[in-house]
Amino acid sequence: MPGIKEIRSKIKSVQSTSKITRAMEMVAASKMRKAQDRMKIFRPYASNMRRIAIHLMQGNPEYSHPYLIERKISAVGIILVSTDKGLCGGMNTNISRLVLSKLKEFNKDNIEVYTSAFGQKSLNLLTRIGSNLLSQETQLGDVPDISRLLPVMDVQLKAYMEGKIDSLYVASTRFVNTMRQEPIFSRFLPLSVNLDDPYHKIDKDYTSDNANVYNWDYIYEPDAKSVIDNLLDRYVDCLLYQAIVENMASEQSARMVAMKAASDNAKRVIDDLQMIYNKNRQTAITKEISEIVSGASAV
Missing domain, CATH: 3.40.1380.10 (ATP synthase, F1 complex, gamma subunit)
Incomplete structure (x- = not known):
């Protein structure tokens, strides 16, 4: 599973692409x-x-x-x-x-x-x-x-x-x-x-x-x-x-239809990546809490 930093980088990349396709849609x-x-x-x-x-x-x-x-x-x-x-x-x-x-x-x-x-x-x-x-x-x-x-x-x-x-x-x-x-x-x-x-x-x-x-x-x-x-x-x-x-x-x-479809697809990809990002972040936080609790119990 990709790391949080990698997912965040992908989200930024897709967002940049989405801005371009949206602009091209408006121009078309x-x-x-x-x-x-x-x-x-x-x-x-x-x-x-x-x-x-x-x-x-x-x-x-x-x-x-x-x-x-x-x-x-x-x-x-x-x-x-x-x-x-x-x-x-x-x-x-x-x-x-x-x-x-x-x-x-x-x-x-x-x-x-x-x-x-x-x-x-x-x-x-x-x-x-x-x-x-x-x-x-x-x-x-x-x-x-x-x-x-x-x-x-x-x-x-x-x-x-x-x-x-x-x-x-x-x-x-x-x-x-x-x-x-x-x-x-x-x-x-x-x-x-x-x-x-x-x-x-x-x-x-x-x-x-x-x-x-x-x-x-x-x-x-x-x-x-x-x-x-x-x-x-x-x-x-x-x-x-x-x-x-x-x-x-x-x-x-x-071109207008194609760029609109590309913008819509980019939005869906961003939503999917955001969900994966949130799950990974939640998993990481839960793991850290578990480690802290385990350490405190051992002490």
Whole structure:
């Protein structure tokens, strides 16, 4: 059984750790609210852009953008989105397992894979497994900068337009609520005919089926082809930004929950150690009293 001095040292150590996890929990809670607000603000923009793109494509069925053409799959691109730091529960582990399982499927079908990484954790994983890494970006901070995100995406888009890859996927974590985050592996290119939202399948105010109810007519400047080309380029960039903000909101939520669990566990450990300390102290006092009584009796 450990001595009183050793137990007291352990209690102080756990208390110090508890203070750190508590502080990290409070910081994550503050960042989580900002990340969730940023994500909620962006959702209407992404949704409206998707609707307009659907209208334009249905109004010009004779034009088919390269982003919409299905190809025979011989090579694919994967963009893996993760966090730069750890201490966020099993979030990075879950997305890593999902990507590794997909890589096994592609390898089994003899499909070549080219990867890109957002976040230090994803870069570490893709480097460790020896993947064909085309581009990377780490240390994204708390607020995503679109000027740093697009160059990584553009490398994959260029490979797609040149025929080096036939499909592009993005693996990231979808924010459901504070207690739940889901790893998803969604296809970005070629785009689905109805431009389904990979992060929110159900839009209560609007679904892709509603697009067929009305005939949409637009006046184009300079022409329909140029407008659709630019709009679809922006839509793909929009999907990437959405993946990043969803992942950041998930990260702060997962970190807050993980740090709260760590603080709660530290409190239970301290209580257990305090009980052992009290028992040992009581035993030591009882032993000393017994020795004194025994000595007095002998005298």
